[in-house]
Amino acid sequence: MKPIRYTIVPKQPAAHLFEVSVTVAAPHPDGQRFMLPVWIPGSYMVREFERNIVTLRAFNDAGRKVRIDKTDKHTWQAAPVKGALTLRYEVYAWDMSVRAAHLDDTIGFFNGTSVFLAALGHEAAQCVVDIRKPDGSAYRDWRVATALPEARGTKRYGFGEYQAQNYDELVDHPVTLGEFELATFKAHGVPHDIVIAGRVIGLDMPRLAADLKRICEAQIALFEPRSKKAPVDRYVFMTQAVSDGYGGLEHRASTALICNRTDLPVTGREEMTDGYRTYLGLCSHEYFHTWNVKRIKPAAFAPYDLTRENYTTLLWLFEGFTSYYDDLILVRSGVIGEDDYLTMVGKTIGSVLRGSGRLKQSVAESSYDTWVKYYRQDENASNAIVSYYTKGSLVALAFDLTIRAQTGHRRSLDDVMRLLWQRYGRDFYRGKPVGIEEGDVEALFAEATGADLADIFANGVHGTRDLPLAELLAPAGIELVPDAGKNGKPSLGARMRGGAECALAAVFDGGAAQKAGLSAGDVLVALDGLRVTGANLDALLGRYVPGAKVEVHAFRRDELRVAQLKLDEPEVLRYKLTVQGGEAQDGKSAGKPGKAGKADKSVKSAAKSAGKSAGKSGGKSGGKSGGKSAGGRGESAAARGWRGRWLGN
Numbered sequence: 001m002k003p004i005r006y007t008i009v010p011k012q013p014a015a016h017l018f019e020v021s022v023t024v025a026a027p028h029p030d031g032q033r034f035m036l037p038v039w040i041p042g043s044y045m046v047r048e049f050e051r052n053i054v055t056l057r058a059f060n061d062a063g064r065k066v067r068i069d070k071t072d073k074h075t076w077q078a079a080p081v082k083g084a085l086t087l088r089y090e091v092y093a094w095d096m097s098v099r100a101a102h103l104d105d106t107i108g109f110f111n112g113t114s115v116f117l118a119a120l121g122h123e124a125a126q127c128v129v130d131i132r133k134p135d136g137s138a139y140r141d142w143r144v145a146t147a148l149p150e151a152r153g154t155k156r157y158g159f160g161e162y163q164a165q166n167y168d169e170l171v172d173h174p175v176t177l178g179e180f181e182l183a184t185f186k187a188h189g190v191p192h193d194i195v196i197a198g199r200v201i202g203l204d205m206p207r208l209a210a211d212l213k214r215i216c217e218a219q220i221a222l223f224e225p226r227s228k229k230a231p232v233d234r235y236v237f238m239t240q241a242v243s244d245g246y247g248g249l250e251h252r253a254s255t256a257l258i259c260n261r262t263d264l265p266v267t268g269r270e271e272m273t274d275g276y277r278t279y280l281g282l283c284s285h286e287y288f289h290t291w292n293v294k295r296i297k298p299a300a301f302a303p304y305d306l307t308r309e310n311y312t313t314l315l316w317l318f319e320g321f322t323s324y325y326d327d328l329i330l331v332r333s334g335v336i337g338e339d340d341y342l343t344m345v346g347k348t349i350g351s352v353l354r355g356s357g358r359l360k361q362s363v364a365e366s367s368y369d370t371w372v373k374y375y376r377q378d379e380n381a382s383n384a385i386v387s388y389y390t391k392g393s394l395v396a397l398a399f400d401l402t403i404r405a406q407t408g409h410r411r412s413l414d415d416v417m418r419l420l421w422q423r424y425g426r427d428f429y430r431g432k433p434v435g436i437e438e439g440d441v442e443a444l445f446a447e448a449t450g451a452d453l454a455d456i457f458a459n460g461v462h463g464t465r466d467l468p469l470a471e472l473l474a475p476a477g478i479e480l481v482p483d484a485g486k487n488g489k490p491s492l493g494a495r496m497r498g499g500a501e502c503a504l505a506a507v508f509d510g511g512a513a514q515k516a517g518l519s520a521g522d523v524l525v526a527l528d529g530l531r532v533t534g535a536n537l538d539a540l541l542g543r544y545v546p547g548a549k550v551e552v553h554a555f556r557r558d559e560l561r562v563a564q565l566k567l568d569e570p571e572v573l574r575y576k577l578t579v580q581g582g583e584a585q586d587g588k589s590a591g592k593p594g595k596a597g598k599a600d601k602s603v604k605s606a607a608k609s610a611g612k613s614a615g616k617s618g619g620k621s622g623g624k625s626g627g628k629s630a631g632g633r634g635e636s637a638a639a640r641g642w643r644g645r646w647l648g649n
């Protein structure tokens, strides 16, 4: 089969137009059909990329026009031709995210799913794409960053021809065009590029490279402890640094990331800021996907159907477990300390327990319905759905702690990941593209660990009962303490939109605002006759105690209403994971547990009972002590050792 040839030209950066062509040497004799994907793998929402195709024409190899018709929103059919058929089309690219395509005179970025039409029936053919430089001296220093392999004659980072084995590979290598900062490091012998586009003052690339190397090597060693063989020959982290943005998308040998430029490390400043830790967590997350979802896949993604939703109940395993390991790898590789790690887990627990949607939707259901629910959240989301990312990461935590407790650390969740890798992932792009069936997951966990995990599958994965995390953390000497924050104020039972107006963004099930008849979108104007704004709401609420009654004036649309509202208990925003018998993880001793909301009862009572038994339980001691300062005075060696084996490397 002759290769399918593409060209892509950043033709009019000011108009945000890529000019693309595709040539099929031997089109279908009855007329060649073409398709543009309606979604991009990794981001589970139908986005209708075809809406950005502005003009499209077809030509035969003599350069004469060939009739071409649309047969549905994302499919075209050309009239039969003798010889080669070429389509030329323009793609409007003005989406500064990692999911689509963007072009202006500062940067070009595209995913193949946004710009390359598939020639139907030729998806298995080799693809060659000629990436051209925009005209003009302003673009003299532009380069190309991509994990797409260069064709012969093209220099690394140069414009010219690149190639892919098939269409699936072609659209799995995003491309950045422009001026960018570049650094390369090796992780277990494999070159990894860091590409940062966008202006960043004082960028500390050596530090970034050193930290990413530790993260990547820890992940490679997790999956291939003996051979330390990376799953790729080359990997590219490409980042667009912007004023305000956050996100990443995984690919088989690269990731496209977007972050705040202020999150990136500054030369001469050694501190680990929240922003930098978040950025490293994002890199770690997307890199983990190189194994978990880009090679180990649900059967529903092997292969992807790019024309419609691909349903799987397993995103808790592919996104949730990846969310568990992204931060865990940071602490295991020593990039962050144990205290920081436990703080992050406490935040995740808080964010999951805050939403009553967790009591109505399981993470398996959330996975299946992500196309219309998780990815299309509205004001009712926290009352109706659960995140398979955050809850999924807690499911992973519960599995890991349970396996460790039952096997005395001889087995862990790492063994599950390794068996998944050996059975499904390692050879996925070597002629064995098989994904895991949903019904085979539980048996595989049992095979990998020998542990009894039926409860977590029944209640944590397929059910909506809260996970017994307090009990599971006890052997590690960790107590879960609800924390309403320093100035816990009585709560309206709502999330505010933020900004100058005091508008409700979401109203929680059974909360004070809902009981008072208030709705998302309502704008509060007065509490007990005093004007309330976004700026003074907290100060006003600070004058009341939980249970106090407040007269609220609010606008719904343009109609004023008056409501009597009885204030709720302070909202539990996060949990503190405190190391028992020692110092609290934030360096202070843990205060009295605040009063938890209704939703958090199970954790609170579980924390109490766990506290009683913690002294007795615990795995074998003798493991390495984890992080820097969490091991407090007076703590049992067993608990410290337990934590070390979980969080150490």
Ligand SMILES: [Zn+2]
Residues within 6 Å of the ligand: 250, 285, 289, 318, 319, 322
């Ligand atoms: Zn992910």
